[in-house]
Amino acid sequence: MIQLQICQGTTCYVMGAAQLASLAAQLPEDLRAHVQVAGSRCLGLCRDGAFGGAPYVRIDGEVLAAATPDAVIAALRARIQGHGMPSPSRGYHETQQ
Amino acid sequence: MKLSNESDRVKREVLVRVARALFAGTPETLDRIPLQMRPKGQPFSRCCVYRDRAALRYRIMAALGFREEDETDELKPLAAYAAEVPARSRNPEPFISILAEGCSACLESQTTVTNLCRSCLARPCAVNCPKQAVHVKNGRAEIDRSKCVNCGVCAKACSFHAIVQVPLACADACPADAVGKTADGRVAIDHAACVRCGRCQAACPFGAIMTCSQMADVILKLKSGRNVIALPAPALAGIFPNDPRKINGALRKLGFAAVYEVAAGADETARREARELRERLASGEGFMTTSCCSAWVETVRRRLPELARHLSRTPSPMRLAAEMARADHPDAVLVFIGPCAAKRTEAALGGGPDHVLTAEELGAMLVAADIDVDACDPAPAVRAGSREGLRFAVSGGVASAVAKELPAETPLKPYVINGLSPKMIKLLATFAKTGKAPGPLVEVMCCEGGCAGGPCSFEDPARAAARISAL
Numbered sequence: 001m002i003q004l005q006i007c008q009g010t011t012c013y014v015m016g017a018a019q020l021a022s023l024a025a026q027l028p029e030d031l032r033a034h035v036q037v038a039g040s041r042c043l044g045l046c047r048d049g050a051f052g053g054a055p056y057v058r059i060d061g062e063v064l065a066a067a068t069p070d071a072v073i074a075a076l077r078a079r080i081q082g083h084g085m086p087s088p089s090r091g092y093h094e095t096q097q
Numbered sequence: 098m099k100l101s102n103e104s105d106r107v108k109r110e111v112l113v114r115v116a117r118a119l120f121a122g123t124p125e126t127l128d129r130i131p132l133q134m135r136p137k138g139q140p141f142s143r144c145c146v147y148r149d150r151a152a153l154r155y156r157i158m159a160a161l162g163f164r165e166e167d168e169t170d171e172l173k174p175l176a177a178y179a180a181e182v183p184a185r186s187r188n189p190e191p192f193i194s195i196l197a198e199g200c201s202a203c204l205e206s207q208t209t210v211t212n213l214c215r216s217c218l219a220r221p222c223a224v225n226c227p228k229q230a231v232h233v234k235n236g237r238a239e240i241d242r243s244k245c246v247n248c249g250v251c252a253k254a255c256s257f258h259a260i261v262q263v264p265l266a267c268a269d270a271c272p273a274d275a276v277g278k279t280a281d282g283r284v285a286i287d288h289a290a291c292v293r294c295g296r297c298q299a300a301c302p303f304g305a306i307m308t309c310s311q312m313a314d315v316i317l318k319l320k321s322g323r324n325v326i327a328l329p330a331p332a333l334a335g336i337f338p339n340d341p342r343k344i345n346g347a348l349r350k351l352g353f354a355a356v357y358e359v360a361a362g363a364d365e366t367a368r369r370e371a372r373e374l375r376e377r378l379a380s381g382e383g384f385m386t387t388s389c390c391s392a393w394v395e396t397v398r399r400r401l402p403e404l405a406r407h408l409s410r411t412p413s414p415m416r417l418a419a420e421m422a423r424a425d426h427p428d429a430v431l432v433f434i435g436p437c438a439a440k441r442t443e444a445a446l447g448g449g450p451d452h453v454l455t456a457e458e459l460g461a462m463l464v465a466a467d468i469d470v471d472a473c474d475p476a477p478a479v480r481a482g483s484r485e486g487l488r489f490a491v492s493g494g495v496a497s498a499v500a501k502e503l504p505a506e507t508p509l510k511p512y513v514i515n516g517l518s519p520k521m522i523k524l525l526a527t528f529a530k531t532g533k534a535p536g537p538l539v540e541v542m543c544c545e546g547g548c549a550g551g552p553c554s555f556e557d558p559a560r561a562a563a564r565i566s567a568l
Contacts, residue, residue, distance in 0.1 A: 008338055010347075010470045014460035015109060018556045021338070042469045051113055051464050 002035045002079055004072070005058040009042025016068070017055035023069055031076050103142070104304035109555070110134065111153065112312065112461035115160040119316040120465055124179035130157055143199075152198045159307040162314065164194040182313045183321075188452070190445045191288045192309045192438070193298065199305035202282035206265040208247050210238045213259035222251035222260060270300035272392075272517035272543065273400055290399055294392035294517070294543045295438025299552035308438055308553070312458045318430050319352040326426060327353040328418045328450055330435025331360045331482065332490035332548040334568060335561030336456050339470040341568070346473035348434075351466060355426070359433065360482020362418030363389070363489040363498065370411040370495075371502035374509075374538055382407070384512075384534035386525075387495050389413045391439035392543035393517065400522055404529040407539075414489060415440060416449040421480050434459050436551025436561075439543070455553030484568060491562045492516075492547040496540040512536030516545030 006012075006020045024037035045056045045063060053065035057072055064075050111130065118126045131150035135141055141149045154175065155165045161178050167189070210222075216236045223231040223238065230244035231251050238260070240251070252260040267284050268276040275290035276297050284305060286297070298306040319325050327348040334341040345356045366389060377385050388394055388409040397404050412420075419431050431450040433440055441453045454462075463470065485501060488494030496511035503509055512535040514521055525541070528534040544550040549565055550558030 008471070010337075010339075010460070010468065011464045013338060014457075014464050014555050016106060016555075018338075018560070021560065022557075041471055046464075047467065052110065054464075 002076060003058075003060055004035050004037045004076065005040040005043070006037065006067075007041075007043045007045070007054075007056045007058075008039045009044075009046065011042070011046040011051050012055035015051060015054035020055060020057065020067060020069060020072065023072060026069055027076075028073065031073065031080070034080055035076055102302075104302060105555075107134075107142075107153075108156065108304055109457060109461055109464075111156045112160050112310070112458055113464045115157055116312060116316060116458075116462045116465035119179065119313055120320070120462075122320070124176040127157060127161075127175035127179060130175075148198060152196060155194075155196050155198065156304075156307060159194050159196075160310050160312065162188055162309045162311055164189050164309055165196060165307075166194060179313060183317050185314070188311050188314065188441065188445070189309045190442060191286075191291065191293070192441045193286055193288070193291065193293075193295075194307045194309055195284055195286065196303075196305045196307050197283060199303045200283040200301075201303050201305070202278075203265055203267075204263055205278070206247060206263065206269055207242075208240060208245060208249060208252055208260060208262050210240060210260050213257050214238050214255075215257055215259070217256065219256070221254035221256065225250050225254045266300045266302055267297040267306060270296040272296070272519060272522065273396060274519055292392045292395040292399060292517075292543070293439040293442045294395075295552040296544075298438070308441075308455075310455070310458055311441070311452045312454060312462065315430075315432050315452050315454055316462065318452075324354045324426055324429040325352065326422050326429045326431050327356045328359050328362075328415065328422065328431060328433045329356065330415070330433065330437070330440075330456075330490065330548060331358075331363060331487040331565065332436050332551060332554070332561065333434060333456060333459075334360075334487055335490060335549045335563075335565040336436060336554050336556040337470055338556075338564075340475060342475035342477065343470050343473045345478055346476040347463060347468050347470045349476045350468050350473055351462060353432070354429070355422070356476065356478040357418050357422040357480045358478045358482045358486075359414045359418040359435070360486030360489065361421065361478070361480035362416070362482075363414035363486035363495075364483050365417045366411055366414045366489075367485060367495070367498035367502050370409055371499045373409055373411050374499065375503065375507070378537055383532045384528065384537050384539055385409050386534075386539040386541055387499075389489060389495055390541060390543050390548075391415075391437065391443040393541040395439060395442060396517060396522065396543070401526055401529060404525060407529065413443065413449075414486070415443065418480070419449040425479070436548060436554035437544075438551075438553055456551070457553045457555055460555055487565055487568055490548040491565050492542050492545075493540065494547060494565075495542075496538055499538060509538055510536050511538040511540055514539065514541045515547070516550075517541070517543045 057067040131153035135149040230241045275287045433450040434454045436456040485498040492515040500509040546558045549561040
């Protein structure tokens with residue numbers, strides 16, 4: 001069973017963890033049986049000005065920064081397939097105007 | 098969900114960085130923020146790193162409470178703007194500011210035929226169009242712009258999904274038809290028609306509509322040692338995932354000297370509004386509408402003046418909570434905090450709080466000050482509201498609070514308008530014309546779901562509303 005901890009500390013919540021709060025219900029069928037989702041108190045990862053990486057989640061103890069539902073699901077899949085953790089998927093969208 | 102969005106993240110990061118510089122007393126670092134957020138050689142969002150930085154400079158101006166439109170010198174340091182904050186006695190009104198560099202000049206909201214059109218035999222697009230605006234020419238459906246009313250019937254009828262309705266996010270979000278375009282296609286707001294709801298700024302995918310924050314005024318007053326009192330709105334209890342008493346604790350930790358819950362003002366509003374309703378009905382009036390929603394009051398003032406005589410004269414919960422705090426502390430600085438944009442305009446009219454902070458701005462201040470709400474000690478409010486007062490933040494909550502204040506022998510069947518739109522404004526206009534409404538009390542909330550769905554929040558509106566209902 002993979003343990004997914006979603007930080008619910010104020011920094012993570014303000015910077016976007018609110019959208020992760022219903023992740024347990026959004027998980028694809030194939031992942032649901034393998035993942036245990038739990039909210040967590042502040043994991044302390046945002047200290048010393050590291051708010052830019054919030055929201056944070058922990059997957060079996062490993063930290064994923066700038067977590068979005070898609071990034072978390074991708075990381076869970078990678079873990080199940082034994083590829084370890086991918087780098088955060090959040091990139092700046094290079095939308096040309 | 099609207100929350101998952103890079104534009105909101107940029108806005109919040111700017112607020113956090115500005116709050117941090119002001120808390121630290123280092124306004125000279127403000128000019129470095131655009132460089133820190135978009136360093137040389139790193140990825141950028143728009144055409145180049147320089148345009149990103151220019152846009153960030155204007156976001157910082159807005160975070161400090163200055164409108165881009167009022168800029169006279171492009172080289173004026175941001176630190177110089179920050180230095181003007183303590184002396185100003187008024188914040189900009191209208192508080193909406195356009196980030197011209199950010200506006201993408203999106204197409205007008207329209208229904209368009211794409212290349213997927215196969216020029217089929219059935220032609221449900223043309224057959225079902227109520228305006229005969231669709232014709233097939235040169236092997237493809239074409240829409241006559243002069244006839245099309247953008248109803249979307251053709252798009253729904255097409256078997257190939259070959260017709261799409263392209264929205265214009267800012268204008269479509271506006272309940273008051275106040276968002277238009279300049280000659281070069283960029284967004285322009287008719288401030289005389291604008292009801293201050295703030296939906297356009299939340300809707301724009303480019304973050305090109307900004308609001309002038311009062312956060313800098315509040316931080317500098319907190320730091321100056323003045324007696325600053327927080328008036329948290331009922332909606333905050335739903336927006337933060339924490340025990341509301343811990344939110345009070347976090348406010349105290351930020352430096353607010355005391356907390357007066359706006360829900361306590363809401364309880365008083367419900368009592369007075371129930372009395373007012375009975376008097377009005379006894380004198381033969383057909384109906385009365387609520388007046389707690391500032392964007393609704395602005396809608397009446399600007400779009401429905403004929404409805405003004407039906408608008409409740411009872412002061413809003415914000416104003417009554419401010420009066421309670423003012424009575425105890427005549428010299429204090431009073432700060433309302435909620436997810437609403439329009440409360441700034443209500444506060445600017447006077448008699449209420451000195452400043453208005455949004456939930457997003459409070460969140461940014463907590464991040465900047467490294468305060469975790471859950472780790473704060475629960476703190477009592479000097480004046481706390483009842484459960485009914487807290488439910489003012491959820492659609493239907495005001496009407497049910499008023500109903501509870503009425504004597505048992507006069508049951509109230511209110512009519513609830515959950516979210517303003519051009520269609521709803523038309524409906525309300527008919528109430529004014531006929532002097533009749535479907536219920537004696539018409540509750541109007543500009544934001545869908547009520548204040549819990551306010552535009553300056555970081556929480557899913559449905560979850561915020563559920564949290565309040567569960568209290």
